[in-house]
Amino acid sequence: MHVFITGGLGFVGRRLSRALLDAGHAVTASGRSKSVRTIEHPQFQYVAADTTREGPWQEEVQQADAAVNLAGVSIFSYWTDSHKQKMVDSRILTTRNLVKALLKGKAKVLCSTSAVGYYGHQGDEKLTEEHPPGDDFLARLAVDWEKEAHAAEAGNMRVAIARFGIVLDRSGGAMSKMVPAFRMFLGGPLGDGRQWFSWMHLHDLVQAMVFCLTSEEAQGAINFCAPEPVRNETLAKTLGDVLNRPAIMPAPAFVIRTALGEFGEALLSSQRAVPEHLQKLGFAFRYPDLRSALSEIVDGSGGT
Secondary structure, eight states, X not given: OEEEEETTTSHXXXXXXXXXXXXXXXEEEEESOSSOOOOOOTTEEEEEOXXXXXXXXXXXXXXXXXXXXXXXXXXXXXXXXXXXXXXXXXXXXXXXXXXXXXXXXXXXXXXXXXXXXXXXXXXXXXXXXXXXXXXXXXXXXXXXXXXXXXXXXXXXXXXEEEEEOEEEETTEHHHHHHHHHHHTTOOOOBTTSOSXXXXXXXXXXXXXXXXXXXXXXXXXXXXXXXSOOEEHHHHHHHHHHHHTOOOOOOBOHHHHHHHXXXXXXXXXXXXXXXXXXXXXXXXXXXXXXXXXXXHHHHHSOSOO
């Protein structure tokens, strides 16, 4: 199988590209940078392109048997109006252009990213894929993002929407910020710590993406998160235990809102998402609980 991946050399994309190559597939990855560190493999190709614009990169899409859509400007920043527009354009326009190319090609499946932010702030409510969307900025963005991906169904394409929780791995993402803080005795919960935290180890996320690419029954919205979401205070305590550090430096909610604005409000929101569809499809998690995931991330002792 030949897979085209937008954002194919990013935090998630690089690991996914390697997993697909190791499984014998061919990968064409796109990204904005012309000088990115590529992957040395005879079945790997990199295309530098601004995917928010139409261009020659779409011809590469038409040659693929499947596509994974990972492109999107990071939400981990202060949300100025300019940055919010970049968040929107990088997701909506890229997906629109990708689908336009796919409908002219031979691909039969699209796995497109979304996020559990789709649900908005939902307190303690358990969130399966059938739960309706929220109404804040991230929720509205996720709704529009998913709508663009579903347009591929007009070409009889199987579309799977991967709603990511927080992705955990030592190489980047949330852990690259949290672990150093805890090692310096500066770790603790955010706000009152009662908000739910839906997470997934990067290993499981990559394997779930491969699973969705190859499983004919994987379609529609799929929560990409572990079976055991935890409260933020539990995350802080467990990470502290694994690192042998206290989790006694909470970040007060008013400080987070003052320092980070609208993004700070998003950090304090609660999504108790569960992977009902993945479990029904028979996907097996290597890291179903937080302690095993964090142990692997910190010192490789989580069990393999």
